[in-house]
Amino acid sequence: MKPTVHDIAAHAGVSLATVDRVLNDRPGVREVTRVKVEESISALGFVRDVNAANLAKSRSYSFVLILPTGNNSFMEALRAEAMEAAQRAKFERTSIRIVDVRAFDAKSLAAILDGLAEERPDGVALVAVESPVVAAAIDRLAEQGIACVTLVSDLLGSKRVHYAGIDNLAAGRTAASLLGRFLRDRRGSVAVLAGSMLVRDHRERLEGFSAVLNTEFPKLNILPILEGWDEPERAERMVSSALGEHRNILGLYSLGAGNRGLVRAISARSEGEHISVIVHELTNTTREALKSGVIDAVLNQDPGHEIRSAIRVLTAKADNLQIVAAQERIRLDIFLRDNLP
Amino acid sequence: MKPTVHDIAAHAGVSLATVDRVLNDRPGVREVTRVKVEESISALGFVRDVNAANLAKSRSYSFVLILPTGNNSFMEALRAEAMEAAQRAKFERTSIRIVDVRAFDAKSLAAILDGLAEERPDGVALVAVESPVVAAAIDRLAEQGIACVTLVSDLLGSKRVHYAGIDNLAAGRTAASLLGRFLRDRRGSVAVLAGSMLVRDHRERLEGFSAVLNTEFPKLNILPILEGWDEPERAERMVSSALGEHRNILGLYSLGAGNRGLVRAISARSEGEHISVIVHELTNTTREALKSGVIDAVLNQDPGHEIRSAIRVLTAKADNLQIVAAQERIRLDIFLRDNLP
DNA sequence: CTGAAAGCGCTTACAG
């Protein structure tokens, strides 16, 4: 039988309360007593039942997820997953509140974070915006012992305890590697559609992409970056005019959003050979384009995994428990037409 | 405040025991009483605290994982993950026993399954072997209410409650799709190295591979399958002689194990242009070959995810709870040199 | 068919 606190108490000749004090590192125990109890703990191989402890404490967790608004398909999916998770969490004494913030609005985000100092949730997950005011707000929460996890977009240099998202440098490198292989031995140009070079994710993807393409596939040259602001209409215009202007475009990497416009622009082409296209995030648009052959590959991050992971990590941090690192690593999914889920 | 059984009892004017009977669908409650309690439950929006219930029941889970022996890198990784999971499980009142069985030995596997009828674990996970005796043994356990989950290799037609593994047809299709794109427009042969055509996984991968290659990439023709029995030495010999015999081999798909031999055979070639190579499972060998450029892509299933998923599913089934389907879907990972974990 | 009481493994005031 697994030993319980009663067994420890009996073995050490102390009361339950004292065992509990030692177990939880609470003050007010004489050194000799503490040692005695600790010896019993290791002698009997005691491991605390966390669920029972949480029940006794009436422990419940309260987390806040701060998600950007906007009609971006990916962010919508992230929000839907967050709402499902919130629903399931109720059964495990965990309450999850979803807070909206305007996308890329560092000031508002920081203000929301500061506002949480009063509510004192057990943890916060946020899609970070790269800004010193946000980092400072995260650090203030950290001071108070409120753990912050960055979601999708990281904020290095802040005191966030974990990042639940993909490695964007690796994503860019992977895109280049795939595109280079798809275009094996051909000579020509590659267009890149980004959202904005002000966003770290996009900069990192571009950096990884450029590095691999330039060193490993020197026959392919990257055209000036198209900044589509993640807007379908603008993306369509930019891609269309690029396709018109440069007749030797062999490949296209879309590292941001707005892929509806990109698909329209490519589909509108009446002539020319197949262009190899790699985009990010599996949405209805990209799924259909993958099936129809307009897009060759989709790099994806699983919003469900990101949300579940963020919550698991926050829960673990709240109780100072270990996480299973491999389980929390967010994969870069590569989808072809043939392995769509 | 979240309502508890006490609140339900008070609201319905009955005792805790009766609430419990209704909650757990136990007999011996008059219909009127049952209705009264159920009304209170929905009126107060009661949801049962599963952890508290498990504590009260002194509920503990006992699962058996049946894993094939052999020095296959993938199976070793699976076993290592199982042992880690067993370690972690102790903290959650779950005991996991790992049982060895000779690989591909249907009779022994069935005997082990039958032997479990006495032990009566709460659930069993096994790497299935395609055989009627195994299916029958799984069904006998199912009759007794012992849930079986197939791991890595499925057994259709049996009463297993879940399959924790990849879609092997999709894996084969993906391999063909990648290889076809890597070899864009070229005309030549593709070699396929399998373990054995007697194993369902391998047959399915080949089926998916052939289907896509034949329909979408007609310039590539598949050479007669090399059966390497998952043994490095034999694989090396077969690949070497195939490379010697067929001078127009452009690509190679290894859908089984024994990749150490394959890498040696390819590395030994002194002449000829780059051959595009796609293999299964990320191991030390394939990781290094990916880095050095001998291999172009690795299709992988995450053994850690498979083990954790099997255990989560068994736990859920043991208590008749829902699983989060998306979380339990085992992805087909595609690794290039650029997105290695 | 129904209920009062004890218990699962821990924690928390409170008293000393």
Next chain:
DNA sequence: CTGAAAGCGCTTACAG
């Protein structure tokens, strides 16, 4: 600094 008792939200004999 230490302990006895009650309690977290459920379930389980046992009695009626």
